[in-house]
Amino acid sequence: MGLSLTVLGSCGSYPGPGRACSGYLVRSARTAIWVDCGPGTLSNLQRHVDLVDVDAVVVSHEHPDHSSELASFYVAAKYYLRLDRVPVFAPASVRSTAYYDGAPLDWTAVRDGSTATVGDLDLTFSRTDHGPETVALRVDGDGASLGYSADSGPHWSLSALGTGLGLAVCEATYLADSEGRAQHMSARQAGLAGRKAGVGRLVLTHVQPGVDHDAIRREASAAFGAGVDVAMEGDVYEVPAVAS
Numbered sequence: 001m002g003l004s005l006t007v008l009g010s011c012g013s014y015p016g017p018g019r020a021c022s023g024y025l026v027r028s029a030r031t032a033i034w035v036d037c038g039p040g041t042l043s044n045l046q047r048h049v050d051l052v053d054v055d056a057v058v059v060s061h062e063h064p065d066h067s068s069e070l071a072s073f074y075v076a077a078k079y080y081l082r083l084d085r086v087p088v089f090a091p092a093s094v095r096s097t098a099y100y101d102g103a104p105l106d107w108t109a110v111r112d113g114s115t116a117t118v119g120d121l122d123l124t125f126s127r128t129d130h131g132p133e134t135v136a137l138r139v140d141g142d143g144a145s146l147g148y149s150a151d152s153g154p155h156w157s158l159s160a161l162g163t164g165l166g167l168a169v170c171e172a173t174y175l176a177d178s179e180g181r182a183q184h185m186s187a188r189q190a191g192l193a194g195r196k197a198g199v200g201r202l203v204l205t206h207v208q209p210g211v212d213h214d215a216i217r218r219e220a221s222a223a224f225g226a227g228v229d230v231a232m233e234g235d236v237y238e239v240p241a242v243a244s
Helices: 041-045 070-080 092-096 187-197 213-224
Strands: 004-009 023-027 032-037 056-058 086-090 105-109 115-118 121-127 135-141 144-148 167-171 201-205 236-238
Touching: 004 041, 023 041, 032 041, 032 070, 041 070, 070 086, 070 105, 086 092, 092 105, 167 187, 187 201, 187 213, 201 213
Parallel strands: 032 056, 056 086, 086 105, 144 167, 167 201
Antiparallel strands: 004 023, 004 236, 023 032, 115 121, 121 135, 135 144
16 A cells, blocks of 8 residues: 555545544554544544544644534543544644643644654645644655645635645635635645745645535646546545655
């Protein structure tokens, strides 16, 4: 198994019917990292990996659609699974707003430029254009590189994660006619960000419930200059290596 990403949830702000908010499982042959813990993602996570085999958790920011199910994971890890230590990488504000502090969660505060290694995967963080403090993520391993935008407005770009991204997962909350309504990116802006960064494959996520996925796909594809995917729960992407 090479570097892969499994979509656990991809709705923006709140989950649509039968759906889940932001959450992803990033895996290599030896390592499993849960990235963002939005509502519904803990249940979906267990479809793909046993909770005792989660090597680390990354939380991009404190908003509930990205962080709320870390609380349930804490209960499972502490009182039922009796885990000794689970590394959690997140901005300091995530820990400061959490009532579920302490063992077995082993917190590391990350910010723009922070790096970490989990198993055979190297992590690099980048501060995005979103409030509160939010970090995007680059994962390198098995000769491939993955980028995840987390939440961001258009004043941050995937290019901040560096070159050689075989796969980039970028938020596309709404269509171009809603640009500027909130500190998020439209499908058009996501497509432009992917094109500027030279990513090999672009996957859109954080789509607001009720926004048409076909319209999101068309708008982003036109800006990206190639076809794009819209993330759905259960999708699995193998990350290809690209020349840096």
